[in-house]
Amino acid sequence: MSRSAHPAGPRHADVLPEGHYSGPAADLNELDSKVWAQTVTRDDDANGVVTVGGIDVKTLAERHGTPAYVLDEDDFRQRARAWRTAFGHDADVFYAGKAFLSRAVVRWLHEEGLNLDVCSGGELATALSAGMPADRIAFHGNNKSTDEIERAIRAGVGRIVLDSFQEIVRVAHIAQSLGKRQRVQIRITVGVEAHTHEFIATAHEDQKFGIPLAGGQAAEAVRRALQLDGLELIGIHSHIGSQIFDMSGFEVAAHRVVGLLKDIRDEHGIELPEIDLGGGLGIAYTSDDDPREPHEIAKALTEIVTRECDSARLRTPRISVEPGRAIVGPTAFTLYEVGTIKPLDGLRTYVSVDGGMSDNIRTALYDAEYSVALVSRRSDAEPMLARVVGKHCESGDIVVKDAFLPGDLAPGDLIAVPATGAYCRSMASNYNHVLRPPVVAVKDGESRVIVRRETEEDLLRLDVG
Numbered sequence: 398m399s400r401s402a403h404p405a406g407p408r409h410a411d412v413l414p415e416g417h418y419s420g421p422a423a424d425l426n427e428l429d430s431k432v433w434a435q436t437v438t439r440d441d442d443a444n445g446v447v448t449v450g451g452i453d454v455k456t457l458a459e460r461h462g463t464p465a466y467v468l469d470e471d472d473f474r475q476r477a478r479a480w481r482t483a484f485g486h487d488a489d490v491f492y493a494g495k496a497f498l499s500r501a502v503v504r505w506l507h508e509e510g511l512n513l514d515v516c517s518g519g520e521l522a523t524a525l526s527a528g529m530p531a532d533r534i535a536f537h538g539n540n541k542s543t544d545e546i547e548r549a550i551r552a553g554v555g556r557i558v559l560d561s562f563q564e565i566v567r568v569a570h571i572a573q574s575l576g577k578r579q580r581v582q583i584r585i586t587v588g589v590e591a592h593t594h595e596f597i598a599t600a601h602e603d604q605k606f607g608i609p610l611a612g613g614q615a616a617e618a619v620r621r622a623l624q625l626d627g628l629e630l631i632g633i634h635s636h637i638g639s640q641i642f643d644m645s646g647f648e649v650a651a652h653r654v655v656g657l658l659k660d661i662r663d664e665h666g667i668e669l670p671e672i673d674l675g676g677g678l679g680i681a682y683t684s685d686d687d688p689r690e691p692h693e694i695a696k697a698l699t700e701i702v703t704r705e706c707d708s709a710r711l712r713t714p715r716i717s718v719e720p721g722r723a724i725v726g727p728t729a730f731t732l733y734e735v736g737t738i739k740p741l742d743g744l745r746t747y748v749s750v751d752g753g754m755s756d757n758i759r760t761a762l763y764d765a766e767y768s769v770a771l772v773s774r775r776s777d778a779e780p781m782l783a784r785v786v787g788k789h790c791e792s793g794d795i796v797v798k799d800a801f802l803p804g805d806l807a808p809g810d811l812i813a814v815p816a817t818g819a820y821c822r823s824m825a826s827n828y829n830h831v832l833r834p835p836v837v838a839v840k841d842g843e844s845r846v847i848v849r850r851e852t853e854e855d856l857l858r859l860d861v862g
């Protein structure tokens with residue numbers, strides 16, 4: 398999804414499509430710090446085994462099995478803190494729980510001063526059970542059930558992001574019947590669509606999320622929300638895409654959201670105090686990606702909003718952002734054991750691992766790009782063009798479409814795919830009744846399972862026969 402549609406893939410190893418992916422790195426043993434979690438290094442005293450959080454991957458594989466998501470806790474905390482610090486006290490950072498949520502993660506976020514986005518009863522339950530204060534939780538979704546809305550209001554969530562005309566009435570009604578006034582934002586679609594290096598400023602608002610700004614619909618939603626006693630309208634919300642590197646999409650979005658704030662002031666005589674610009678900031682999946690640092694993003698967004706508000710003569714509202722991928726994505730890699738290796742003459746070598754599309758659906762779903770490295774030892778063998786595939790009964794079961802791995806790769810070697818912290822475990826499935834891998838947090842030479850591996854017992858428990 399990050400690039401325009403790819404050709405089906407190279408037919409011959411020597412006629413690779415231009416710009417499809419980089420050729421083999423000069424040294425396949427090198428680990429690009431852009432795509433690997435911060436504490437990842439190769440230990441050249443120990444045959445080149447890779448370590449993370451002070452533990453080598455062979456020990457991790459022995460202790461926890463493969464496949465496993467290995468998450469660098471220090472890296473997670475540092476990224477969370479960097480976002481928090483970058484935005485300072487006049488803004489809020491909501492971590493988007495859908496990227497990856499567990500109770501340990503909720504505690505880290507709480508400790509680092511971040512807020513949390515949830516978009517289902519299950520995510521809300523996870524957040525509350527780990528002690529996230531309800532007033533630091535935002536509830537999202539285009540089809541929240543009555544039960545979910547009621548639970549969120551009862552719990553006292555800080556905001557519900559209203560996504561439709563029906564929901565405005567529904568939330569107001571439920572809040573009122575509970576004797577409460579719920580803080581809400583209205584999610585609008587501003588006609589900007591942003592992905593990676595391009596954005597479209599005139600996209601059709603042809604999507605399931607939000608209320609279109611076009612045709613005065615957003616203004617009408619505001620009118621209705623302001624009339625309902627059960628609601629306290631605190632701001633406008635806009636989320637424009639995912640894996641975004643180019644800030645100009647946010648610029649256009651902010652311009653349009655502020656335009657609405659101005660219209661609201663002119664019509665109702667009120668200045669809404671908050672504006673949420675959503676998430677979607679990109680990370681490096683391969684060495685070709687160059688994401689911005691949180692402080693650059695914070696500076697750019699704050700300047701954009703301030704400038705727009707100044708020219709509309711509005712007080713600058715409190716800004717919030719909702720990064721998910723940009724915090725958790727780079728902090729984890731998936732550790733796999735190599736199984737069957739199948740060289741196809743003149744094409745490529747298929748390297749099968751003990752997981753696949755059940756632990757990483759992004760390649761099949763979005764044509765996502767990843768890199769991969771041999772991590773259980775170093776190798777100076779010639780690079781071979783490889784495709785890393787899973788063990789599922791599906792030919793689209795690809796983890797890494799095009800990658801170079803050492804030519805002496807053998808069954809039993811450990812390979813790792815970096816930048817799998819976001820949208821991998823959270824989108825994992827039980828396809829083929831493959832068991833979902835654990836998430837293992839590493840820090841200061843210790844490893845701790847924060848989400849355990851699924852067992853066959855777990856599978857059979859749901860099958861009540």
Ligand SMILES: *Cc1c(COP(=O)(O)O)cnc(C)c1O
Pocket residue numbers: 493495496514537636638639640675676677678719720721722723819
């Ligand atoms: C998905 C989503 C996010 C997080 O997106 P990332 O790409 O993980 O940063 C933030 N806000 C909303 C409303 C979303 O739907």
